């Protein structure tokens with residue numbers, strides 16, 4: 001072997017070494033080009049107008065792929081002072097919600113009201129939403145990708161002519177589908193919680209967690225809507241994929257119009273049905289302790305408060321109507337009325353007769369739903 005070949009070899013192995021050392025999560029190593037493109041797009045802060053916000057800003061891996069800002073019930077867009085009206089749910093495990101359907105009982109879809117059919121349709125929204133990433137057109141987003149550092153990968157995945165303005169619509173769809181593909185990878189869906197370890201026979205619950213487990217699916221009635229058993233070929237994600245009105249109170253701290261009422265599923269322009277007012281999608285509960293505040297409007301701040309709400313919604317007196325959720329007794333000895341009184345569930349929610357210690361046990365059980373306990 002001549003020196004030149006040797007030198008090339010040495011360079012090559014050095015390059016391999018460097019690539020191996022670059023901080024890449026283990027799970028990101030064997031992903032497809034499309035998933036890698038989706039990953040780049042997800043973490044890119046240059047695709048908003050002005051630059052500075054990406055999916056990751058409101059769905060941060062360090063916070064269960066939800067909003068890192070616990071002080072705000074909703075999320076601020078890239079334009080300062082502009083807010084959405086809802087709390088950011090987790091983008092992790094969202095892939096398990098089936099496509100939205102009206103057949104055989106309304107279920108599935110993305111967003112609190114299920115209005116996006118699936119993850120691909122969902123991913124098309126934030127780029128153009130004025131209170132999120134605020135681009136003015138699909139073409140503007142594609143131009144940014146094509147001027148950016150992974151334009152070649154974009155063309156490899158979405159076609160050699162993906163940057164041609166004549167192809168904006170198909171390129172935009174391909175971009176969104178790539179983000180959806182990334183959201184389906186094990187980086188977001190780890191199944192590495194203590195709950196999973198127990199299911200796999202590799203760990204055991206503490207006495208408190210085990211008491212919580214029994215209450216969750218028993219007298220606490222949580223399992224009715226957040227089943228802790230796998231269904232069909234679906235893994236456990238603690239949701240029935242359906243929509244319910246559990247009587248969540250209005251959030252008095254909202255940084256926008258206090259007269260606003262969120263009608264949820266029934267308020268969707270394409271559904272517009274008083275029989276569905278107040279219903280929101282049952283959230284999955286994976287990584288739930290990493291994603292406060294809770295509920296579609298972020299009105300509930302802790303998991304203890306969540307369980308206390310289910311336990312005592314119909315038992316405690318009403319809070320001071322002038323203070324609403326800002327009443328200092330909120331969440332302990334009073335609750336405001338539901339934001340939407342129609343269609344409220346009273347069979348499984350509101351008066352469970354759980355003791356304080358039993359509430360704590362259910363919380364302890366939910367803490368076992370967070371990833372990072374073991375390597376599956």
Ligand code: HEC
Nearest residue numbers: 054055058075076077086087088089094110111112126132
């Ligand atoms: C400014 C904050 C913000 C940004 C930026 C943002 N999101 Fe969201 N995301 C939200 C909020 C708020 C909701 C709930 C909105 C609703 O239900 O109407 C949401 C909902 C979702 C959902 C639905 C989850 C479920 O369980 O229904 C997914 C998935 C998601 N976002 C992924 C993304 C992706 C991918 C991007 C980037 C293209 C993105 N988000 C950018 C705030 C944000």
Ligand code: HEC
Nearest residue numbers: 220221222225244248280281282283294295296310345348
């Ligand atoms: C009748 C169905 C139903 C029952 C019973 C139920 N839930 Fe829920 N749960 C929901 C729905 C629907 C939401 C979203 C409501 C909203 O935001 O308006 C939710 C939201 C939550 C959230 C907040 C999720 C988030 O991301 O903000 C937690 C935590 C939770 N439930 C835990 C429980 C526990 C613990 C129990 C039992 C004590 C329980 N649930 C019983 C349907 C139910």
